[in-house]
Amino acid sequence: xxxxxxxxxxxxxxxxxxxxxxxxxxxxxxxxxxxxxxxxxxxxxxxxxxxxxxxxxxxxxxxxxxxxxxxxxxxxxxxxxxxxxxxxxxxxxxxxxxxxxxxxxxxxxxxxxxxxxxxxxxxxxxxxxxxxxxxxxxxxxxxxxxxxxxxxxxxxxxxxxxxxxxxxxxxxxxxxxxxxxxxxxxxxxxxxxxxxxxxxxxxxxxxxxxxxxxxxxxxxxxxxxxxxxxxxxxxxxxxxxxxxxxxxxxxxxxxxxxxxxxxxxxxxxxxxxxxxxxxxxxxxxxxxxxxxxxxxxxxxxxxxxxxxxxxxxxxxxxxxxxxxxxxxxxxxxxxxxxxxxxxxxxxxxxxxxxxxxxxxxxxxxxxxxxxxxxxxxxxxxxxxxxxxxxxxxxxxxxxxxxxxxxxxxxxxxxxxxxxxxxxxxxxxxxxxxxxxxxxxxxxxxxxxxxxxxxxxxxxxxxxxxxxxxxxxxxxxxxxxxxxxxxxxxxxxxx
Numbered sequence: 220x221x222x223x224x225x226x227x228x229x230x231x232x233x234x235x236x237x238x239x240x241x242x243x244x245x246x247x248x249x250x251x252x253x254x255x256x257x258x259x260x261x262x263x264x265x266x267x268x269x270x271x272x273x274x275x276x277x278x279x280x281x282x283x284x285x286x287x288x289x290x291x292x293x294x295x296x297x298x299x300x301x302x303x304x305x306x307x308x309x310x311x312x313x314x315x316x317x318x319x320x321x322x323x324x325x326x327x328x329x330x331x332x333x334x335x336x337x338x339x340x341x342x343x344x345x346x347x348x349x350x351x352x353x354x355x356x357x358x359x360x361x362x363x364x365x366x367x368x369x370x371x372x373x374x375x376x377x378x379x380x381x382x383x384x385x386x387x388x389x390x391x392x393x394x395x396x397x398x399x400x401x402x403x404x405x406x407x408x409x410x411x412x413x414x415x416x417x418x419x420x421x422x423x424x425x426x427x428x429x430x431x432x433x434x435x436x437x438x439x440x441x442x443x444x445x446x447x448x449x450x451x452x453x454x455x456x457x458x459x460x461x462x463x464x465x466x467x468x469x470x471x472x473x474x475x476x477x478x479x480x481x482x483x484x485x486x487x488x489x490x491x492x493x494x495x496x497x498x499x500x501x502x503x504x505x506x507x508x509x510x511x512x513x514x515x516x517x518x519x520x521x522x523x524x525x526x527x528x529x530x531x532x533x534x535x536x537x538x539x540x541x542x543x544x545x546x547x548x549x550x551x552x553x554x555x556x557x558x559x560x561x562x563x564x565x566x567x568x569x570x571x572x573x574x575x576x577x578x579x580x581x582x583x584x585x586x587x588x589x590x591x592x593x594x595x596x597x598x599x600x601x602x603x604x605x606x607x608x609x610x611x612x613x614x615x616x617x618x619x620x621x622x623x624x625x626x627x628x629x630x631x632x633x634x635x636x637x638x639x640x641x642x643x644x645x646x647x648x649x650x651x652x653x654x655x656x657x658x659x660x661x662x663x664x665x666x667x668x669x670x671x672x673x674x675x676x677x678x679x680x681x682x683x684x685x686x687x688x689x690x691x692x693x694x695x696x697x698x699x700x701x702x703x704x705x706x707x708x709x710x711x712x713x
Contacts, residue, residue: 269314273389277318280396285324286312287362289340292329294350294357304378305359311385315392323392330358346374365395386567390711402439403710404454406473408463408510409493409676412442429681429696430703438710445469448656450476456713457483461491461510461676468656474515474645478662482669482713484706487511487523488676489581490609507613510676518645520589521638523581523674526609529632531555532625533601536576538618551618552625553579553607555600556700557634563597566637568671568708576683576700581674582606582632591641591666598635598673598705603627635673635705641666671709678702 269277290305309327316323330336332355340347340358347356364370371391380387405411413427434440440458443450448468450457457476462485465473477483487510494508516522530552538551558574569575575598585594605628611621643664651658677683684702688695698704 269311269318270385273315273385274318276389276393276396277315277323278320280319280322280392282366282396283322283324284319284392284395285326285364286315287326287328287343288312289328289330289336289345289358289360289362291331291357291359293331294355295359298357300378301359304376304381307381308361308376308384311388315388332356344372344374348375363391363395365398367398369395369398371395380571383567383570386712400437400439401455401710402441402453403434404441404443404450404457404476405460406443406445406447406457406462406465406469407460408445409461409491409679411460411679412440428679429685430679430706433703433707434710437707448472454481456481456710458710459483459512460486460679461488461494462512463510465512467514467650468654470512470514471646471654471656471658473512475662477668477670478642478644478665480665480667480669482671484671484673484709484713485512486673486676486679487581488579488674489523489526489528490579490612492578492677493680493682507609509609515645516672517586519638519642520586520592521594521672522584522586523672524584524606527582527606528553528579528609528612529555529582529600529604529634529674530607530621530625531600531604531632532622532627533603534558534561535622540618547619549618550622551616552621553612553616555580555634557598557600561599561601563595566595566597567712568637568705569597572701572705572708574700575678575702575705577634577675578677578683579612579675580634580677582634583636583672583674584633589640589642592638593640594633595637595639596633596635597637597671598633600632600634602629602631604630604632606632634675635671637669637671639667639669642668669713671713679706 288309290309295302295305312323312325316325328336328340330340337347337356337358340360343362345358345360345362347358349356360375361373362370363373371394373391376384409428410425411428411431413425413431431440441451441454445462445465446469448466450472454476457473459473473483489509489511491508491510498508511523511525513522513525532550532552534555534557535550535552536554536556537548538554540547540549555577556574557577562569562572562575564570577598583594585592605626607621641664644662646654646661651661679702681687681696684698684700686697686699688697
Protein backbone atom coordinates (compact mmCIF):
# COMPACT_ATOMS: atom_id res chain seq x y z
CA UNK A 220 0.00 0.00 0.00
CA UNK A 221 2.83 2.34 0.80
CA UNK A 222 4.42 1.51 -2.55
CA UNK A 223 1.20 2.52 -4.37
CA UNK A 224 1.16 5.83 -2.52
CA UNK A 225 4.74 6.57 -3.58
CA UNK A 226 3.99 5.70 -7.19
CA UNK A 227 0.84 7.87 -7.12
CA UNK A 228 2.89 10.76 -5.61
CA UNK A 229 5.50 10.47 -8.32
CA UNK A 230 2.82 10.44 -11.03
CA UNK A 231 1.14 13.48 -9.49
CA UNK A 232 4.43 15.41 -9.39
CA UNK A 233 5.08 14.47 -13.01
CA UNK A 234 1.61 15.69 -14.04
CA UNK A 235 2.21 18.99 -12.22
CA UNK A 236 5.51 19.54 -14.03
CA UNK A 237 3.95 18.81 -17.43
CA UNK A 238 1.03 21.09 -16.61
CA UNK A 239 3.35 23.91 -15.59
CA UNK A 240 5.32 23.58 -18.81
CA UNK A 241 2.14 23.68 -20.92
CA UNK A 242 0.88 26.70 -18.97
CA UNK A 243 4.23 28.48 -19.43
CA UNK A 244 4.17 27.71 -23.17
CA UNK A 245 0.60 29.01 -23.55
CA UNK A 246 1.39 32.20 -21.63
CA UNK A 247 4.38 32.88 -23.88
CA UNK A 248 2.36 32.12 -27.02
CA UNK A 249 -0.43 34.50 -26.00
CA UNK A 250 2.10 37.14 -24.94
CA UNK A 251 3.89 36.86 -28.27
CA UNK A 252 0.65 37.35 -30.22
CA UNK A 253 -0.46 40.25 -28.04
CA UNK A 254 2.88 42.01 -27.95
CA UNK A 255 4.30 41.59 -31.44
CA UNK A 256 5.98 44.87 -32.38
CA UNK A 257 6.29 46.02 -28.74
CA UNK A 258 9.86 46.39 -27.45
CA UNK A 259 11.09 46.95 -23.93
CA UNK A 260 14.26 48.96 -23.46
CA UNK A 261 16.20 47.22 -20.69
CA UNK A 262 19.56 48.76 -21.61
CA UNK A 263 21.14 51.00 -18.98
CA UNK A 264 21.36 53.97 -21.35
CA UNK A 265 17.92 53.49 -22.96
CA UNK A 266 19.62 52.88 -26.31
CA UNK A 267 16.42 51.95 -28.13
CA UNK A 268 14.06 54.46 -26.55
CA UNK A 269 12.83 57.20 -28.89
CA UNK A 270 12.16 60.55 -27.23
CA UNK A 271 8.83 62.35 -27.37
CA UNK A 272 10.31 65.16 -29.46
CA UNK A 273 11.58 62.68 -32.04
CA UNK A 274 8.21 60.92 -32.19
CA UNK A 275 6.47 64.24 -32.87
CA UNK A 276 8.96 65.17 -35.59
CA UNK A 277 8.83 61.77 -37.31
CA UNK A 278 5.03 61.61 -37.16
CA UNK A 279 4.88 65.06 -38.75
CA UNK A 280 6.79 64.07 -41.89
CA UNK A 281 4.65 64.73 -44.98
CA UNK A 282 7.11 63.89 -47.78
CA UNK A 283 9.04 60.64 -48.20
CA UNK A 284 12.56 60.43 -46.76
CA UNK A 285 14.88 57.78 -48.19
CA UNK A 286 17.61 56.27 -46.01
CA UNK A 287 20.33 54.00 -47.39
CA UNK A 288 22.28 52.38 -44.53
CA UNK A 289 25.59 50.98 -45.73
CA UNK A 290 27.19 48.39 -43.44
CA UNK A 291 29.90 45.89 -44.37
CA UNK A 292 28.26 43.03 -42.49
CA UNK A 293 30.44 40.34 -44.01
CA UNK A 294 33.61 42.16 -42.84
CA UNK A 295 32.42 43.04 -39.33
CA UNK A 296 32.49 39.65 -37.62
CA UNK A 297 35.69 40.46 -35.74
CA UNK A 298 34.56 43.97 -34.69
CA UNK A 299 31.93 43.37 -31.96
CA UNK A 300 31.76 47.01 -30.84
CA UNK A 301 30.92 48.17 -34.38
CA UNK A 302 28.38 45.37 -34.81
CA UNK A 303 26.61 46.44 -31.61
CA UNK A 304 26.55 50.05 -32.74
CA UNK A 305 25.22 49.09 -36.16
CA UNK A 306 22.46 47.15 -34.42
CA UNK A 307 21.48 50.27 -32.54
CA UNK A 308 21.52 52.44 -35.70
CA UNK A 309 19.46 49.85 -37.59
CA UNK A 310 16.95 49.44 -34.74
CA UNK A 311 16.56 53.20 -34.43
CA UNK A 312 15.96 53.64 -38.15
CA UNK A 313 13.43 50.78 -38.16
CA UNK A 314 11.66 52.56 -35.28
CA UNK A 315 11.65 55.76 -37.31
CA UNK A 316 10.17 53.94 -40.29
CA UNK A 317 7.39 52.44 -38.17
CA UNK A 318 6.60 55.73 -36.42
CA UNK A 319 6.47 57.57 -39.75
CA UNK A 320 3.92 55.12 -41.16
CA UNK A 321 6.50 54.20 -43.83
CA UNK A 322 7.11 57.80 -44.91
CA UNK A 323 10.73 56.90 -44.15
CA UNK A 324 12.02 54.30 -46.60
CA UNK A 325 14.93 52.25 -45.31
CA UNK A 326 17.40 50.18 -47.37
CA UNK A 327 20.13 48.21 -45.64
CA UNK A 328 23.03 47.52 -47.97
CA UNK A 329 26.15 45.38 -47.57
CA UNK A 330 28.83 46.88 -49.86
CA UNK A 331 31.03 43.82 -50.28
CA UNK A 332 34.54 44.41 -51.61
CA UNK A 333 34.92 45.01 -55.34
CA UNK A 334 31.17 45.07 -56.06
CA UNK A 335 28.79 47.60 -57.58
CA UNK A 336 27.51 48.43 -54.08
CA UNK A 337 31.01 49.38 -52.98
CA UNK A 338 31.29 51.61 -56.06
CA UNK A 339 27.97 53.19 -55.06
CA UNK A 340 29.21 53.82 -51.50
CA UNK A 341 32.34 55.46 -52.90
CA UNK A 342 30.27 57.54 -55.32
CA UNK A 343 28.16 58.89 -52.44
CA UNK A 344 31.32 59.85 -50.55
CA UNK A 345 31.15 57.29 -47.75
CA UNK A 346 34.39 56.78 -45.86
CA UNK A 347 35.81 53.30 -46.31
CA UNK A 348 38.32 52.01 -43.77
CA UNK A 349 40.96 49.81 -45.39
CA UNK A 350 41.24 46.50 -43.50
CA UNK A 351 44.10 44.72 -45.25
CA UNK A 352 46.68 44.86 -48.00
CA UNK A 353 44.22 43.28 -50.45
CA UNK A 354 42.35 46.60 -50.47
CA UNK A 355 39.17 45.44 -48.74
CA UNK A 356 37.35 48.39 -47.17
CA UNK A 357 34.86 48.51 -44.34
CA UNK A 358 31.84 50.84 -44.68
CA UNK A 359 29.39 52.03 -42.02
CA UNK A 360 27.57 55.17 -43.14
CA UNK A 361 24.30 56.42 -44.53
CA UNK A 362 22.83 58.47 -47.35
CA UNK A 363 19.62 60.31 -46.45
CA UNK A 364 17.60 62.20 -49.06
CA UNK A 365 14.19 63.80 -49.60
CA UNK A 366 11.77 63.87 -52.53
CA UNK A 367 13.58 66.75 -54.26
CA UNK A 368 16.97 65.00 -54.04
CA UNK A 369 18.43 67.12 -51.24
CA UNK A 370 20.95 64.71 -49.73
CA UNK A 371 22.88 64.41 -46.49
CA UNK A 372 25.74 61.92 -46.30
CA UNK A 373 26.97 60.39 -43.05
CA UNK A 374 30.45 59.26 -44.16
CA UNK A 375 30.95 57.02 -41.13
CA UNK A 376 29.00 56.53 -37.90
CA UNK A 377 31.40 57.53 -35.14
CA UNK A 378 31.02 55.38 -32.02
CA UNK A 379 32.17 58.36 -29.95
CA UNK A 380 28.88 60.12 -30.85
CA UNK A 381 26.68 57.16 -29.93
CA UNK A 382 24.85 59.03 -27.16
CA UNK A 383 23.90 61.74 -29.70
CA UNK A 384 22.81 59.32 -32.41
CA UNK A 385 19.10 60.05 -32.05
CA UNK A 386 19.73 63.80 -32.06
CA UNK A 387 21.93 63.62 -35.18
CA UNK A 388 19.52 61.43 -37.14
CA UNK A 389 16.42 63.34 -36.08
CA UNK A 390 17.99 66.70 -36.93
CA UNK A 391 19.02 65.44 -40.37
CA UNK A 392 15.57 64.04 -41.13
CA UNK A 393 13.86 67.18 -39.79
CA UNK A 394 16.00 69.44 -42.01
CA UNK A 395 15.31 67.32 -45.09
CA UNK A 396 11.58 67.16 -44.35
CA UNK A 397 11.36 70.90 -43.66
CA UNK A 398 13.19 72.76 -46.40
CA UNK A 399 12.12 76.18 -45.11
CA UNK A 400 14.81 77.64 -42.86
CA UNK A 401 13.91 78.40 -39.24
CA UNK A 402 13.16 82.05 -38.56
CA UNK A 403 15.10 83.74 -35.76
CA UNK A 404 13.82 86.93 -34.14
CA UNK A 405 16.72 89.16 -33.02
CA UNK A 406 16.68 91.74 -30.23
CA UNK A 407 20.07 93.35 -29.64
CA UNK A 408 21.69 96.62 -28.58
CA UNK A 409 24.94 95.65 -30.34
CA UNK A 410 25.63 96.43 -34.04
CA UNK A 411 25.34 92.68 -34.65
CA UNK A 412 23.90 92.97 -38.17
CA UNK A 413 26.06 95.96 -39.20
CA UNK A 414 24.66 99.08 -40.79
CA UNK A 415 25.43 102.79 -40.88
CA UNK A 416 27.30 104.25 -37.89
CA UNK A 417 26.85 107.99 -37.32
CA UNK A 418 28.52 108.12 -33.90
CA UNK A 419 31.61 109.97 -35.17
CA UNK A 420 29.56 112.68 -36.88
CA UNK A 421 30.02 111.20 -40.34
CA UNK A 422 28.23 108.22 -41.82
CA UNK A 423 30.38 105.06 -41.83
CA UNK A 424 29.29 101.59 -42.89
CA UNK A 425 29.76 99.08 -40.09
CA UNK A 426 30.40 95.47 -41.05
CA UNK A 427 28.13 92.85 -39.44
CA UNK A 428 29.65 90.53 -36.87
CA UNK A 429 31.28 87.46 -38.38
CA UNK A 430 28.88 85.25 -36.42
CA UNK A 431 25.90 86.97 -38.03
CA UNK A 432 27.17 86.13 -41.53
CA UNK A 433 27.52 82.47 -40.52
CA UNK A 434 24.05 82.41 -38.99
CA UNK A 435 22.56 83.79 -42.21
CA UNK A 436 23.74 80.68 -44.04
CA UNK A 437 21.49 78.53 -41.85
CA UNK A 438 18.62 80.72 -40.63
CA UNK A 439 16.35 83.56 -41.68
CA UNK A 440 17.00 86.37 -39.21
CA UNK A 441 14.53 89.19 -38.56
CA UNK A 442 15.72 92.21 -36.59
CA UNK A 443 12.92 93.04 -34.15
CA UNK A 444 14.70 96.06 -32.56
CA UNK A 445 15.11 96.70 -28.84
CA UNK A 446 11.75 98.50 -28.73
CA UNK A 447 9.69 95.59 -30.05
CA UNK A 448 6.38 95.20 -28.23
CA UNK A 449 5.15 92.28 -30.31
CA UNK A 450 6.96 89.18 -31.54
CA UNK A 451 5.36 87.84 -34.76
CA UNK A 452 3.80 84.37 -34.74
CA UNK A 453 6.12 83.17 -37.52
CA UNK A 454 9.23 83.60 -35.34
CA UNK A 455 10.46 80.11 -34.47
CA UNK A 456 13.12 81.14 -31.98
CA UNK A 457 14.18 84.29 -30.16
CA UNK A 458 17.77 85.53 -29.87
CA UNK A 459 18.37 88.31 -27.33
CA UNK A 460 21.89 89.80 -27.22
CA UNK A 461 22.89 92.57 -24.78
CA UNK A 462 19.37 93.82 -23.96
CA UNK A 463 19.75 97.35 -22.58
CA UNK A 464 17.01 99.38 -20.92
CA UNK A 465 14.12 97.44 -22.41
CA UNK A 466 10.65 98.74 -21.68
CA UNK A 467 8.14 96.69 -19.71
CA UNK A 468 6.20 96.18 -22.93
CA UNK A 469 9.26 94.62 -24.64
CA UNK A 470 10.04 92.52 -21.58
CA UNK A 471 6.44 91.34 -21.51
CA UNK A 472 6.67 90.31 -25.18
CA UNK A 473 9.78 88.24 -24.35
CA UNK A 474 8.07 86.74 -21.29
CA UNK A 475 5.06 85.64 -23.34
CA UNK A 476 7.21 84.28 -26.18
CA UNK A 477 9.04 81.99 -23.75
CA UNK A 478 5.79 80.95 -22.08
CA UNK A 479 4.39 80.03 -25.51
CA UNK A 480 6.88 77.16 -25.50
CA UNK A 481 9.15 78.42 -28.26
CA UNK A 482 12.91 78.44 -27.74
CA UNK A 483 14.90 81.49 -26.71
CA UNK A 484 18.61 82.20 -26.20
CA UNK A 485 19.78 85.07 -23.99
CA UNK A 486 23.18 86.77 -23.84
CA UNK A 487 23.42 89.29 -21.00
CA UNK A 488 26.48 90.89 -19.48
CA UNK A 489 27.48 92.60 -16.21
CA UNK A 490 30.24 94.36 -18.18
CA UNK A 491 30.43 94.52 -21.97
CA UNK A 492 34.04 95.07 -22.95
CA UNK A 493 32.95 95.51 -26.57
CA UNK A 494 30.63 98.37 -25.67
CA UNK A 495 33.24 99.97 -23.42
CA UNK A 496 35.91 99.95 -26.16
CA UNK A 497 33.66 100.86 -29.10
CA UNK A 498 31.71 103.73 -27.58
CA UNK A 499 33.16 106.99 -29.04
CA UNK A 500 34.81 109.18 -26.41
CA UNK A 501 32.36 112.01 -27.08
CA UNK A 502 29.44 109.70 -26.24
CA UNK A 503 30.80 108.06 -23.11
CA UNK A 504 28.81 108.55 -19.95
CA UNK A 505 29.03 107.31 -16.40
CA UNK A 506 26.63 104.50 -17.34
CA UNK A 507 28.02 101.02 -16.87
CA UNK A 508 28.14 99.06 -20.17
CA UNK A 509 25.92 96.32 -18.81
CA UNK A 510 22.73 94.52 -19.76
CA UNK A 511 20.37 92.45 -17.69
CA UNK A 512 16.93 90.86 -17.71
CA UNK A 513 16.55 90.51 -13.97
CA UNK A 514 12.98 91.84 -14.18
CA UNK A 515 11.90 88.56 -15.77
CA UNK A 516 14.75 86.21 -14.84
CA UNK A 517 14.17 86.71 -11.11
CA UNK A 518 10.48 85.90 -11.40
CA UNK A 519 11.30 82.78 -13.43
CA UNK A 520 13.64 81.60 -10.67
CA UNK A 521 17.24 82.51 -11.51
CA UNK A 522 19.59 85.47 -11.69
CA UNK A 523 22.81 86.73 -13.22
CA UNK A 524 24.33 88.21 -10.13
CA UNK A 525 24.33 92.02 -10.62
CA UNK A 526 27.60 93.91 -10.35
CA UNK A 527 29.76 90.78 -10.05
CA UNK A 528 32.24 89.31 -12.54
CA UNK A 529 33.73 85.83 -12.41
CA UNK A 530 37.48 85.38 -12.00
CA UNK A 531 39.26 82.02 -12.39
CA UNK A 532 42.97 81.65 -11.68
CA UNK A 533 43.20 78.23 -13.37
CA UNK A 534 41.48 79.15 -16.65
CA UNK A 535 42.52 82.81 -16.81
CA UNK A 536 44.18 83.89 -20.04
CA UNK A 537 47.87 84.83 -19.98
CA UNK A 538 48.52 88.47 -20.93
CA UNK A 539 51.72 90.50 -21.22
CA UNK A 540 52.18 93.74 -19.27
CA UNK A 541 54.79 96.45 -19.63
CA UNK A 542 56.88 97.66 -22.56
CA UNK A 543 58.95 95.54 -24.92
CA UNK A 544 62.05 95.63 -22.75
CA UNK A 545 60.29 94.98 -19.45
CA UNK A 546 57.39 92.60 -20.01
CA UNK A 547 55.64 90.45 -17.45
CA UNK A 548 53.31 87.55 -18.21
CA UNK A 549 50.29 87.65 -15.88
CA UNK A 550 47.19 85.50 -15.54
CA UNK A 551 44.24 87.77 -16.24
CA UNK A 552 41.58 86.12 -14.11
CA UNK A 553 38.63 87.79 -15.91
CA UNK A 554 39.48 86.49 -19.41
CA UNK A 555 38.61 82.81 -19.33
CA UNK A 556 39.71 80.12 -21.79
CA UNK A 557 37.50 77.17 -20.84
CA UNK A 558 37.92 73.60 -22.00
CA UNK A 559 37.72 69.91 -21.01
CA UNK A 560 35.62 69.43 -17.86
CA UNK A 561 34.59 73.11 -17.88
CA UNK A 562 32.36 72.26 -20.87
CA UNK A 563 29.43 69.88 -20.45
CA UNK A 564 30.03 66.61 -22.30
CA UNK A 565 26.40 65.57 -21.78
CA UNK A 566 24.84 68.32 -23.88
CA UNK A 567 24.95 68.39 -27.68
CA UNK A 568 25.87 72.10 -27.61
CA UNK A 569 29.24 71.70 -25.92
CA UNK A 570 30.02 67.99 -26.26
CA UNK A 571 32.32 68.41 -29.26
CA UNK A 572 33.94 71.77 -28.46
CA UNK A 573 37.64 72.17 -27.74
CA UNK A 574 37.62 75.50 -25.94
CA UNK A 575 35.61 78.71 -25.65
CA UNK A 576 36.67 82.18 -24.58
CA UNK A 577 34.67 84.43 -22.21
CA UNK A 578 35.49 88.03 -21.20
CA UNK A 579 34.29 89.58 -17.94
CA UNK A 580 31.42 87.14 -17.59
CA UNK A 581 28.73 87.05 -14.96
CA UNK A 582 27.46 84.04 -13.04
CA UNK A 583 24.09 82.33 -13.40
CA UNK A 584 22.63 81.40 -10.03
CA UNK A 585 19.55 79.44 -9.03
CA UNK A 586 17.40 81.50 -6.66
CA UNK A 587 15.83 78.28 -5.34
CA UNK A 588 12.34 79.75 -5.43
CA UNK A 589 11.07 77.54 -8.24
CA UNK A 590 11.23 73.78 -7.62
CA UNK A 591 10.03 73.09 -11.16
CA UNK A 592 13.08 74.70 -12.77
CA UNK A 593 16.16 72.78 -13.89
CA UNK A 594 19.42 74.66 -14.55
CA UNK A 595 22.00 72.48 -16.31
CA UNK A 596 25.45 74.11 -16.71
CA UNK A 597 26.92 74.16 -20.21
CA UNK A 598 30.01 76.21 -19.37
CA UNK A 599 31.44 76.65 -15.88
CA UNK A 600 34.64 77.65 -14.11
CA UNK A 601 36.98 75.66 -11.91
CA UNK A 602 36.64 75.76 -8.12
CA UNK A 603 39.67 78.06 -8.05
CA UNK A 604 37.32 80.93 -8.80
CA UNK A 605 35.76 83.93 -7.12
CA UNK A 606 33.33 86.75 -7.81
CA UNK A 607 35.00 90.11 -8.38
CA UNK A 608 33.18 93.37 -7.75
CA UNK A 609 32.70 95.16 -11.05
CA UNK A 610 34.06 98.52 -9.89
CA UNK A 611 37.56 96.98 -9.71
CA UNK A 612 37.76 96.93 -13.50
CA UNK A 613 35.07 99.42 -14.46
CA UNK A 614 37.44 102.24 -15.43
CA UNK A 615 40.69 100.41 -16.07
CA UNK A 616 41.42 96.82 -15.14
CA UNK A 617 44.70 96.02 -13.42
CA UNK A 618 45.43 92.33 -14.11
CA UNK A 619 48.29 92.23 -11.59
CA UNK A 620 46.23 93.75 -8.77
CA UNK A 621 43.31 91.42 -9.52
CA UNK A 622 45.66 88.44 -9.37
CA UNK A 623 47.22 89.60 -6.09
CA UNK A 624 43.79 90.09 -4.53
CA UNK A 625 42.53 86.72 -5.72
CA UNK A 626 41.02 84.51 -3.02
CA UNK A 627 39.37 81.29 -4.29
CA UNK A 628 35.85 80.65 -3.01
CA UNK A 629 36.01 76.89 -3.63
CA UNK A 630 32.92 77.23 -5.83
CA UNK A 631 32.53 76.77 -9.54
CA UNK A 632 30.39 79.34 -11.36
CA UNK A 633 27.98 78.74 -14.22
CA UNK A 634 28.61 80.99 -17.24
CA UNK A 635 26.20 79.32 -19.66
CA UNK A 636 23.24 77.05 -18.96
CA UNK A 637 20.31 75.20 -20.44
CA UNK A 638 17.24 76.05 -18.38
CA UNK A 639 14.01 74.12 -18.67
CA UNK A 640 10.99 73.11 -16.68
CA UNK A 641 8.07 75.06 -15.29
CA UNK A 642 7.83 78.84 -14.98
CA UNK A 643 5.12 81.37 -14.31
CA UNK A 644 4.83 84.68 -16.10
CA UNK A 645 6.90 87.49 -14.62
CA UNK A 646 3.79 89.68 -14.91
CA UNK A 647 1.01 89.48 -12.37
CA UNK A 648 -2.60 90.58 -12.91
CA UNK A 649 -1.74 93.95 -11.35
CA UNK A 650 1.32 94.31 -13.61
CA UNK A 651 -0.83 93.76 -16.69
CA UNK A 652 -2.95 96.78 -15.84
CA UNK A 653 0.13 99.00 -16.15
CA UNK A 654 1.04 97.81 -19.64
CA UNK A 655 0.09 99.69 -22.80
CA UNK A 656 -0.16 96.54 -24.96
CA UNK A 657 -2.93 93.99 -25.46
CA UNK A 658 -2.90 91.31 -22.73
CA UNK A 659 -6.17 89.43 -23.23
CA UNK A 660 -4.34 86.29 -24.39
CA UNK A 661 -1.98 86.38 -21.42
CA UNK A 662 -0.21 83.06 -20.71
CA UNK A 663 0.15 82.55 -16.96
CA UNK A 664 2.30 79.40 -16.82
CA UNK A 665 4.11 76.79 -18.88
CA UNK A 666 5.44 73.54 -17.45
CA UNK A 667 7.77 72.82 -20.37
CA UNK A 668 9.86 75.86 -21.27
CA UNK A 669 13.31 75.52 -22.83
CA UNK A 670 15.80 78.39 -22.93
CA UNK A 671 19.56 78.95 -23.01
CA UNK A 672 21.29 81.67 -21.02
CA UNK A 673 24.87 82.96 -21.32
CA UNK A 674 26.21 85.50 -18.83
CA UNK A 675 28.50 87.22 -21.35
CA UNK A 676 27.93 89.12 -24.61
CA UNK A 677 31.59 89.51 -25.59
CA UNK A 678 31.56 85.85 -26.63
CA UNK A 679 29.66 86.83 -29.81
CA UNK A 680 32.05 89.64 -30.83
CA UNK A 681 34.71 89.09 -33.49
CA UNK A 682 37.72 90.14 -31.39
CA UNK A 683 37.00 87.44 -28.80
CA UNK A 684 37.13 84.40 -31.06
CA UNK A 685 38.17 85.45 -34.58
CA UNK A 686 41.62 86.25 -35.96
CA UNK A 687 41.52 88.61 -38.94
CA UNK A 688 44.37 89.05 -41.38
CA UNK A 689 44.73 91.02 -44.59
CA UNK A 690 45.42 88.54 -47.40
CA UNK A 691 46.22 90.47 -50.58
CA UNK A 692 43.60 93.10 -49.86
CA UNK A 693 40.99 90.68 -48.55
CA UNK A 694 40.05 89.98 -44.95
CA UNK A 695 40.82 86.43 -43.95
CA UNK A 696 38.89 85.42 -40.80
CA UNK A 697 40.02 82.36 -38.85
CA UNK A 698 38.33 81.06 -35.66
CA UNK A 699 40.74 80.83 -32.72
CA UNK A 700 38.09 79.55 -30.29
CA UNK A 701 34.86 77.56 -30.55
CA UNK A 702 32.50 80.40 -29.60
CA UNK A 703 30.87 80.39 -33.03
CA UNK A 704 30.31 76.65 -33.00
CA UNK A 705 28.83 76.86 -29.52
CA UNK A 706 26.33 79.52 -30.56
CA UNK A 707 25.38 77.81 -33.83
CA UNK A 708 24.98 74.54 -31.88
CA UNK A 709 22.77 76.45 -29.43
CA UNK A 710 20.49 77.68 -32.21
CA UNK A 711 20.28 74.25 -33.84
CA UNK A 712 19.65 72.41 -30.58
CA UNK A 713 16.56 74.48 -29.81
